[in-house]
Amino acid sequence: METAVEFRNAVREDLDRIVEMLADDMLGKERERFEQPLPNFYIQAFEAIEADPNNELIVACLDGEIVGVQQITFTPYIARQGSWRATIEGVRTAASVRGKGIGRQMISWAIERAKERGCRMVQLTSDKQREDALRFYGQLGFEATHEGLKLQLE
Amino acid sequence: METAVEFRNAVREDLDRIVEMLADDMLGKERERFEQPLPNFYIQAFEAIEADPNNELIVACLDGEIVGVQQITFTPYIARQGSWRATIEGVRTAASVRGKGIGRQMISWAIERAKERGCRMVQLTSDKQREDALRFYGQLGFEATHEGLKLQLE
Numbered sequence: 001m002e003t004a005v006e007f008r009n010a011v012r013e014d015l016d017r018i019v020e021m022l023a024d025d026m027l028g029k030e031r032e033r034f035e036q037p038l039p040n041f042y043i044q045a046f047e048a049i050e051a052d053p054n055n056e057l058i059v060a061c062l063d064g065e066i067v068g069v070q071q072i073t074f075t076p077y078i079a080r081q082g083s084w085r086a087t088i089e090g091v092r093t094a095a096s097v098r099g100k101g102i103g104r105q106m107i108s109w110a111i112e113r114a115k116e117r118g119c120r121m122v123q124l125t126s127d128k129q130r131e132d133a134l135r136f137y138g139q140l141g142f143e144a145t146h147e148g149l150k151l152q153l154e
Numbered sequence: 155m156e157t158a159v160e161f162r163n164a165v166r167e168d169l170d171r172i173v174e175m176l177a178d179d180m181l182g183k184e185r186e187r188f189e190q191p192l193p194n195f196y197i198q199a200f201e202a203i204e205a206d207p208n209n210e211l212i213v214a215c216l217d218g219e220i221v222g223v224q225q226i227t228f229t230p231y232i233a234r235q236g237s238w239r240a241t242i243e244g245v246r247t248a249a250s251v252r253g254k255g256i257g258r259q260m261i262s263w264a265i266e267r268a269k270e271r272g273c274r275m276v277q278l279t280s281d282k283q284r285e286d287a288l289r290f291y292g293q294l295g296f297e298a299t300h301e302g303l304k305l306q307l308e
Contacts, residue, residue: 015232022233031234045236052208055229075209075227078169079176079244080185082199087241090233111305120307125279125300137303146279146302149291151265153274 003062003100007109010057010069015046017066018059021092027127028092056113060093060106068093068106074117086114088124091133107140157216157254161263164211164223169200171220172213175246181281182246210267214247214260222247222260228271240268242278245287261294 010018019042023032033039049055054075060068070091076084088110093102114122125148126133134144164172173196177186187193203209208229214222224245230238242264247256268276279302280287288298 018232028233033235039235041236042232043236045230045232045238048230048238049232052230054206054208057232069232071231073227073229075241075243076199076202076206077225077244078172078196078199078203078211078223079182081187081193082195082197084199084202087229089229090231111307115307122305122307123279123303125277125302127300134301134303140305142303142305144301144303146281146304147288147298148279148300148302149277149288149296149298150300151276151294151296153265153269153276 003097003102005060005062005067005102005105007058007060007106010046010059012043012046012050014059014066015042018057018069021066021069021094022090024095025092027129058106058110058113060102060109062097062102066094067097068102070106070110072110072113074114074119080120083120084118085121085123086110086117086119088122091124103136104140107137157251157256159214159216159221159256159259161212161214161260164200164213166197166200166204168213168220169196172211172223175220175223175248176244178249179246181283212260212264212267214256214263216251216256220248221251222256224260224264226264226267228268228273234274237274238272239275239277240264240271240273242276245278257290258294261291 016038019034022028023034049057056072058070059066071089073087111122173188176182177188203211210226212224213220225243227241265276
């Protein structure tokens with residue numbers, strides 16, 4: 001029996017918790033700066049996402065507490081007969097709730113949201129070091145047909 | 155010596171040529187419908203891209219002819235200290251100009267544009283069947299650190 005979570009758009013007051021979850025991660029702990037007060041670059045990013053109708057930062061809540069976060073970007077493309085795609089990024093669940101099916105509900109929610117927005121594909125990239133995540137997405141029907149290539153700019 | 159190409163934002167009059175290039179491709183030939191008049195879904199997609207300040211459809215021109223196309227999407231993320239990323243998609247060069255360094259100039263242009271827009275990463279996914287493309291991106295410094303996962307809807 002899965003624990004049922006609720007989903008909503010993140011608000012500014014959620015940002016501390018979101019950054020805390022991003023930092024509490026195998027790869028994120030090296031990349032993020034979870035400090036009080038929160039560094040301004042996180043606030044600027046939040047405001048840019050909030051202002052963009054093609055980006056949604058979604059939190060998953062359980063008994064009023066945030067236990068998950070993900071960002072969904074909706075993009076129109078000429079290719080594939082002018083179809084829109086949804087890209088999921090920054091998926092994290094709180095360590096305290098792992099194994100309760102919350103990640104599965106988050107991705108299922110994102111897929112339904114993508115359909116509502118008229119997308120014909122949902123896509124994401126996942127670091128090859130995240131073996132559990134790759135297995136998880138495979139179980140949800142995602143196919144690893146592509147290489148995910150990254151180039152860091154200083 | 156590379157042939158120097160010029161870059162600009164695509165306009166509506168370029169769309170036939172863009173779809174023609176997308177269709178003239180190992181994978182695109184199965185996916186696209188290059189017909190006259192152009193199916194309306196391509197026109198709607200073009201208009202959606204044109205209206206979105208975080209999407210740019212770029213054509214590469216040689217002696218006034220379009221010889222390449224790519225789309226760049228700029229996305230703000232909370233992760234990685236609130237950094238923006240540029241995602242390149244739908245990269246195609248005309249069959250007639252392959253081997254002239256045009257693809258390399260297109261990606262170099264996209265990287266510079268990403269820097270102008272304040273991005274800290276350039277990313278793309280490439281079908282694992284496109285062995286030449288994967289080698290090409292590796293030569294340009296991209297690292298295949300991620301799996302690119304796709305889920306088709308309906």
